[in-house]
Amino acid sequence: MGPDLRRTTRRRILTTALFCFVARMTWDVIVWGGGTGGVAAAVQAARSGARTLLLTPGPWLGGMLSAAGVSAPDGHELSCWQTGLWGQFIRTLATSVPEGLDQNWVSCFGFRPEQAERLLQSWVRAEPLLEWWSGCRMGGIDRRGDRIQTLEVECNRQRHRLDSCIWIDGSDLGELIALAEAPFRWGWESRETWNEPSAPSADALAKDPFFSRQPVQSPTWVVMGQLTAAAPHSPATVAPAAPFADALEAFGLERTLTYGRLPGGLVMLNWPLGGNDWHHGLGRSIAPLASDRDDLDQEMQEHSLQFLEQLSRCGNGWLTCGEAFPSSRPQLALMPYWREGRRMIGQSMVSELDLLPVTNQARRSRLPATSIAVGTYANDHHYPGDDWPLAPKSCRWGGRWTGTPFCIPFEALVSSEISNLLAAEKCFSVSHIANGATRLQPLILNIGQAAGLAAALAVRSNLEPRELPVNSLQHQLIDDPHAPAAVMPIWDWPCWHPHWREAQHRVVRNPDTLRQDGSLASAQASDLSLPAAVAAPSERHGQQIQGRFCRDADGLRYWLESGSIRRQLITLEPAVERVLSGAADGTQMDLVAVHNPWGPWWRVSQLLTH
Incomplete structure (x- = not known):
């Protein structure tokens, strides 16, 4: 740095x-x-x-x-x-x-x-x-x-x-x-307060000790690991010790570590499943005494450092301490991740x-x-x-x-x-x-x-x-000259499209023109062109790939098959999604996509032919 x-x-x-x-x-x-x-x-x-x-x-x-x-x-x-x-x-x-x-x-x-x-x-x-x-x-x-x-x-x-x-x-x-x-x-409100379907009842708030023990969402003190050159050929040979015994159960070691992988193999450890979320004495986060707040900070830091140590022990040398912050313990974030x-x-x-x-x-x-x-x-x-x-x-x-x-x-x-x-x-x-x-x-x-x-x-x-x-x-x-910002949830136009701004203005002037599916009513959008699937800005790491398109039986996941190679596809582009969601299985496609081996998926930015 x-x-x-x-x-x-x-x-x-x-x-x-x-x-x-x-x-x-x-x-x-x-x-x-x-x-x-x-x-x-x-x-x-x-x-x-x-x-x-x-x-x-x-x-x-x-x-x-x-x-x-x-x-x-x-x-x-x-x-x-x-x-x-x-x-x-x-x-x-x-x-x-x-x-x-x-x-x-x-x-x-x-x-x-x-x-x-x-x-x-x-x-x-x-x-x-x-x-x-x-x-x-x-x-x-x-x-x-x-x-x-x-x-x-x-x-x-x-x-x-x-x-x-x-x-x-x-x-x-x-x-x-x-x-x-x-x-x-600060803290919970009952379902009766705002009619929120996911909130607990007033009776539960009054009687269940969970809500007094856990008044707000758990914070995390993020700690950074560092991956060495290659993953081990075998899974972890030892399990993490308490209180992290369940940390690898759902996803295994490699998926747990690549969850928050960053450039250069730095690893963001912000892991909720038996990991380094902290659940104890959270009222101290807003306590009047600095000593109470400092004690909470210290407990969170030590918990996260222990988590890093346990994962390093399980990783057969794959994970070591990372360096990311200007302090005497550069693996520890400079402040907690307060969720609430x-x-x-x-x-x-x-x-x-x-x-x-x-x-x-x-x-x-x-x-x-x-x-x-x-x-x-x-x-x-x-x-x-x-x-x-x-x-x-x-x-x-x-x-x-x-x-x-x-x-x-x-x-x-x-x-x-x-x-x-x-x-x-x-x-x-x-x-x-x-x-x-x-x-x-x-x-x-x-x-x-x-x-x-x-x-x-x-x-x-x-x-x-x-x-x-x-x-x-x-x-x-x-209309901000540096960072024009959306104020209405319109799906059809990406931020790079020349008609994005006009679509936003029209919905601000008349919110009733935005349909429940996030598109503009036809009368309001007739003079606005939709983006083309080939028109998104080029990607520095984009690669051209070809194959036959197909999807899972439930229609959720997209795939591109070429010989024995099967690649999962995702996209962030509305025009590309419009084509993929309507494409028939077996359609031959020529794509530009960025490979994410930890996804693992190919993020499609352009459809060249389909």
Whole structure:
């Protein structure tokens, strides 16, 4: 990695006599937190003309994508969802990572943490209106009525008193929300509260000790292994010791390790099945005492290091300690992967009902008129024991299952009580159950982008965020010159197509024109051409392959047969899926695809002949 990368929750009313500060400084927008959404909000606010300050507690600023080591993002794989800052992020990495991003089987994107951090830091350095301070600790806050006025921070042994028009919480745990005493939720809600089908009953919450032992989703302290040149010829000869005895049972050693394989053979160990999820004393994550939070961190770190040690022992020399982070233990991520923390009470809230398809056959959820971001993840909760049963929200597409898209309304980013506070991370207004689908990196990047743009527009217009005309925010997200972002879940046009932008604008102007299958009504789309299966951008690692197309009996998986060779096919391109889903078995095809040996599949980007 480059040398540039080595390197009591209560309100207090501040008075000028109480502290001797180096300086009192004023900004348009201040973003607290080293989360993925925090850096997105800061970059977008500065790109949109606001003088912005980003404050992070650690030396890195990328949150889940880099500092927490979750460098194989889930969701938003399809090209129609690769928009906004997520799209800019993943396309830039695809062109700059020499080995490409097809590196594992949990995701279509795998990159090293420092590769993500280097890109995000380059975005920050490119913005003259953006300043970043690392190594910060929050002190007191001055809140007057429904507004945050000033914040005390300590940074590099100096104390500062900061003023801002708009404040954004970009932390995983909602730390600024708590310090400002903004109302928030934490933990489970009953089925009766929001009518969510996957939530437990009020009676179960009251009587079952599981819910008090497990108040939020389990976090993971990611640890990195390093694969040697080749896999062993035989499976593991020893089983992991307790508490990891079941870690290899479902998939075996090779599949367990290549699940989170990254470029250069680095291995992201973020394994939920008898692995390094942590389930104990999770209330300490938001405890007032730093010693309680530190104890939790230490327990999580030691647990993950033991997991790495056990897998190394089982691997017959195939797995060793990895090096990915600038610390004395470079195999350990710089921060935990918090799946859930405080969740701000906003002007509106996203519940499970907002995620689920409007009918059993539909390919989208409800369509709020104020949508500012599109999520796609299926819904995934991490607890000890058996999987928590969740209402399905997936469909068959592209040779496998994919999550159906859902929308995030702008009001879920706006505090219900503090008029100049926005949320840009998984701490936005969402239910506990819905958090399982909204907490992922791609959506959080784009939520952060929307929060940053809203903050800059509020400053420019001298309005409170809740007073902004959301229609204007939506159109500016779609037309953003750096990272145009989808705000409506339209399946037909990928982000690279010239008619993608116009389709988004039309649905914003009239949401009723978007059908339940995610396509535009014919009258609205008659003058828009659909993408051709040969027209997708070329792939640096693409190979031309030929053979006869066929599918499984259930129609889910696609295959290409050529002599004795049988290749599994997937695609992220709507035009390619349109052809493959309608093709007859035995059809001769000429394809361009990228091979992922750990999938194992070939990701088809173009159909040359069919």
